[in-house]
Amino acid sequence: MLCPKLSIRKHWAAVPLAVAVCTGASAANWEVAPRVQAGYRYSDNYRLDLPSQEVEVSGGEADVGVTFRTVDPRTNFEITPRINATYFPDEKDEDSTDYYLTAGFSDVTPRRRINVPFLYSDEYVVDSELPEAGEGGELGEPDQGDSGRFVQRNRRDFFRIAPSMSYDISQRYRMELNAHYLQADFENQLPGFQQDFSEVGAGAGFGFLTSPRSALLVRALASQYDTTTTTDAYGGEVEWNTQYSANSRAYVRVGAQQTKPERGSSDTNIIAGAGGQWASQRNTLFLDFTRSVGPVSAGTVVERHQLRLRIDHDVSQRFALRAGARLSRDEEIEDGSYPTREYAIGELGFEWRWLRQWSLIGTYNYRWQEYEDEPSDASASAFLIGIVYEPKRAQ
Template identity: 80%
Template sequence: MLPLGLATFCVACGAGAANWEVAPRVQAGYRYSDNFRLYQDGQEVDVSGGEADIGVTFRTVDPRTTFEITPRINSTYFPDEKSEDANNYYLTAGFSDVTPRRRFDVPFTYSHEDVTRSELPDVSEGGGLGEPTEGDSGRFLTRNRRDFYRIAPSFEYDISQRYRMELNAHYLKADFDSQLPGFQQDFSEKGAGAGFGFLTSPRSAVLVRAVAFQYETTAKTDAYGGEVEWNTQYSPNSRAYVRIGAQQTKPERGSSDTNVTGGAGGQWASERNRLFLDFTRSVGPVSAGTVVERYQLRLRLDHDVTQRVALRVGARLSRDEQVEDGTYPTREYAIGELGFEWRWLRQWSLIGTYNYRWQEYEDEPSDRTANSFLIGIVYEPKRSE
């Protein structure tokens, strides 16, 4: 009930100060998976049944200051495997204030979900460019649930036509209903950064940043470092970046380590195509109770075949290597996705998605695979195009 209650509170507080746009979305369909928990051969759990996803977006209509909040619930019903049924709750929100010389953003996310979703992320999950998915370790033995919060305010200011400064911070926390050592344990991360740069053109900039983090898993780990980034904004919906840096990671117990960090990617939009491509190398905590160095590649491509038919392809590949001494094995995880949407009416559409998952730990004799698909109907009563 937290997401719906918070949404109602926020809307009530702002209703008198801004014009609001409300955009509901209702999806219902049938899901099948031949290995829902991505277990090893011989232990697979296959599920089939109904899935519903209901959300509503409230957003202000203002050219300078915007606020948006979306509470959403995802529910599944598997008649032959009722123990796998779940109601998962999500809330995303964001505030931004933009002028010609400064930009202030405060994104926030919350989720209360089953570990089959939190530990095996989909293609669409994760942040924007240079913001990789965090926290999953792919390890679970029994049914469990996770609460996850993340807030990340940022501030940019153009000191002059040539120079720019920025400040940013973030805090995330994951709490599990049950603590399972080596599989699901509470963790948190807090970090801050400060940068200074110069504009190489009206749309491009080079920035130098200092960053600091503290990770808390079964022990505390401090990290300090710096990075250099080039970024450019081709259009309101198209941009790219390249980043390289290093940080010193110092666990409370054990020896320190120097880690290379960085990333490169871009997002581009045209009349009929939308492409997102991002590769990152980062350090952060995971639910197995440790800190890892993560290589991650994310890809999404949407292509409008016609005004009514769209195709989608996506992939996520990651590799985790433990930073501090411990027992967490190197993990490799991948998911590929193919999908379509046929909009036979402005407010109604038919969707279909196929997913292939693969995971491997270096200490296990074999890898794990899963196939799943979803077919459903989407209703968007406020859709205008």
């Protein structure tokens, strides 16, 4: 059967139907979960500008998405198209309509695990360059790309795909293969601020199982970064990981990578990570510290130290508290035009579900950013309050 060719940017909303047809999903059990959110947003420094240059915004925000997922104990597919729109009556230049598409395929057997996550976004650079506390990628796989600098209104197209496979050769030995590709394209090229970049990489690992749930692996890594110049990178790492349960796991890794720009001298960088995610009946915790190398939208490659934290606590069946934080420090791998950047965001929120399908949400966040070449740091406070409608929510 021939599958239709799609342009993601123009026909992203048709992807769920195309994938269902191409994978013969008619025989699978499908679950459809719409989600509609409407609310009021305020920020006293929307673009995180320096003091005396702040742009204050307030107005409506709507977020609409629908998740299509298979219900199967072994093979699962999930895809979520989503639209987010803002309307600020006093600052209409800051209005935006952003488009997102997330998807994932997994196939798990007692000896083999295949996972293929995918992400696409078409968004205003305020959203792409100033990430939220709850964003940043999966455990041990931090997102890269934001540089936090603004000159004029701009938009970014971005997609990332990262297939991986692990296979237990025997009761004691395991093999892993992984790859990733990402591409960012800006509507306007702004040298030193927002420029197209891409990254392609692959890894291969081999190790042994220290217990039925834990493994020690050695990996070889290779990447290529394409910014204003091409940069090659090669390295290796050692990782220990364990799976406590279906929703709880932890890892520790350390390694080194040699990074060689097309023009310039090579640099050796330490890469590392440690963290875990744990879930109980009423609590979830996500904690991840990483030291990684990757491209950013300023047109260069940086070494990033990053800490991400998320805590969810269900006070009762109807009321829940949320908290999160994200702290990062970027340093260019060689002396150049990009200054050292520090960025932090902290967030507190709640959700009150007064009916099964309806809930009231509220969040407050505080952002802070500093570049070593600027006379001052910048900060911003913001809040959102809204109503969420989930017609297919089971409980």
